[in-house]
Amino acid sequence: MEFWRKIMNIDRRWVYLLIALSVTFPMIVVIKFPVEVTPVARQLYDAIDKLPDSSVVMLTFDYYPNAAAETEPMSIAALHHMFKKDMRVVTLSNIPLGGPTIAERITREIAAEYDKVYGVDYVNLGYKANYNAVMHGLANSIESIFPSDYTNTPLKDLPLMDSVKNYDDIGFIYVVADNATVDYWIQIVNAQYGVPIGSGVTAVVAPKMYSFVNSGQMTGLLGGMKGAAEYEKMVGEEGKAIRGMDAQSMAHLAIIFLVILGNIGFFATRKKEGKES
Amino acid sequence: MKKTVPVVVAFLAGFVMVISFFFNTEQIMNWLSVTFGMDSLHGKTMEGFVLQWVTIVSGFTLVLGVFSIVRVNARAVAKKSEGWFYKLLTVVSVFAMAIPAMLPVSKDTVGGKIVFGIFPDSWRALFGTGPTSIYDWLFTYLDQPMMETMFAMLAFFIASAAYRAFRARNAEATLLLLTAVIVMLWRVPMGEAFLRLFSDSLPNYIDLFIMNGFNVAVQRGIIIGAALGAASMSLRIMLGIERTYMGKG
């Protein structure tokens, strides 16, 4: 009984230690369970896949660097998919802290693997303050909001932007976000301008997005690192997400173990207290 | 005046945004520019003006923040109160990132001529926010890892919160606990493989009934309720009924 009481009131640092061990264990013993694809992830993949090759897709980097573990693999997998299909990619970010820098680094890295040329096959518009003004403004004219790209090159000097003037020239918007920005893309851009939108979000935000997928306002959804792993599997490019699934699996199992342990202790102490009273 | 002007500004700004949703304000502005000969209005939208003002005012308030952080921490440093060294570090960090980022990278401007009169030309790459700048280095090698570390702490905090909160105290708590365990299993390959031992379709049923069923219903209820609450609050603010946020009762 005393044992269960101690278990119920265990110092939280033992819990932290268990989680730390469960996350580091798969680094030593690689298990690799197969990743199964969910219908919503398949929907997003198909939406991009069905676009004609050489379509223009807008890929947004609306996440802070702290969520990069979940969202960066999504962006990387998306770029692989788009460049494999010879799509032209326009990237931008509504997050001032890190978004455009991450976009610049990742797109250049992935584009180099496919011999894509900056300004012809892809452009990074960078960041502009006030997402409301940006999202509404892009409907009229991209150049009115972004007169130059992230590297301060005027848009008129970039051949890709000759044929991409506003949302009418964009086939799909792929939002990768860790915050409410994806809500604004749906409320402003999809609802008011009818541009199809799909998104990859962190696992915390994903449950909310199911209602938008269900209502048809969003075409497809990736949720957390599992979603990124699903997309990597579909694209055929194993990356950090698939490799991270083992650690996430062990962490989930550790939490389930703790929950079960806590409940056994709860019932054991309650039963004993009932008998004593 | 002090009470009236903010209410009037709130009403006008809100009214312009509402009008912009229902009317093509660019057409209205074009008509006004033709009728009254005001060329500067041509091609503009009403909401564009409001959004521009928001951006300008936001920019000025950044200065307020810097004053506040310096004043609060400098006072503690001067008094040598507890933890004064960390407060000094805070103030130094603010300027260490801001000053190099604001320095010009080109000699063509007036500021550039002054700065590169003092510093050697080879230091140009260190200024501004480019890939080789001090700002970028501090962000990539200090700020970013610290942000990622804080975010990673969530994993530990979730475990301790789940351990404490997921107890089958009553029927609702039991339902919460069971749903959480099922979804935690479903969301990882190892757990999904375990669920498939019972039935190959079990993960699909979880997706269908829990994520696309109960979850969507609850999320929609909360989203609709919150949206109505927000709309009601916005209307009260626009009409000047709710003024507590201004500090007026």
Add this chain to the structure above:
Amino acid sequence: MVIFTSVNKRQMSTILRISILALLFIMAFSISAFAQTVDESVFRLDRFTVLIFVLVFSSAVLLYTNWARKGKELFVRKIPGIDAVEEAVGRATEMGKPVLFIPGISDVEDIETIAGLSILGRVAKITARYDTPLSVPVRYPMILAAGQEVVEQAYIEVGKADAYDRDMVKYVAGEQFAFTATVNGWMMRERPAANIYMGAFFAESLLLAESGNAAGAIQIAGTARPEQLPFFIAACDYTLMGEELYAASSYLSREPLLLGGIKGQDFVKVIIIICIIIGVLLVSFNIGDWFVNIFRVM
């Protein structure tokens, strides 16, 4: 526009307010009718349904507000989280510990932040009355300015202007996790007895709530972000969900005008529920397309 100020509010009837709104719409429509360059309709007919909804919603809110002003008794159910605020502040006073209030970590353009600031005003009145130290860390400079005004006014209204210190509301950091780390550190050092989180929160919600729990504080949270609610529910003693956050300020003040707003939005919610039920029935029998199309907006 002076008709909307507190000076002339008593003279304003609800019908007059609605008439003025309708008149302004008609004026805008008339301008568009006389516009010389009209290639397409200036009035967006595809959003007509939304206009009807906005007018119905506004009318409901204003009607209930008017009834409340005339003294009609309006029932609002108990919200335990809000009732607990005074109890929490009382606990802090007894323990001689401060109250921590965070009005969300979003900027002033987020309506949740405005709701948070409104609640801050009410909470500041309680802390002023009990002479309880209050700490309000903020993430954005605009919130700093607004928060200082709100708290100062609250202390003045309670007659404790001398007790007000502008550094009660302090700008901590502009970055989400820098803000969280600073607040967590302060919580572990100062051990506030009551933590009140009211506004928009993101990933840091659990970090704040767990640290507050470890510090032994009673915690009351309120947010309209559905994705953060589970964390607050797991780690806090009381949680206000969704619109309860927007109702909190009205609930705390018990001002009839504000309570009328809550009743108005509840009326509209009933209309939405009826529309959902009608829609589900019609679509189930395959005759609902026309009904669904009424609500489509482009």
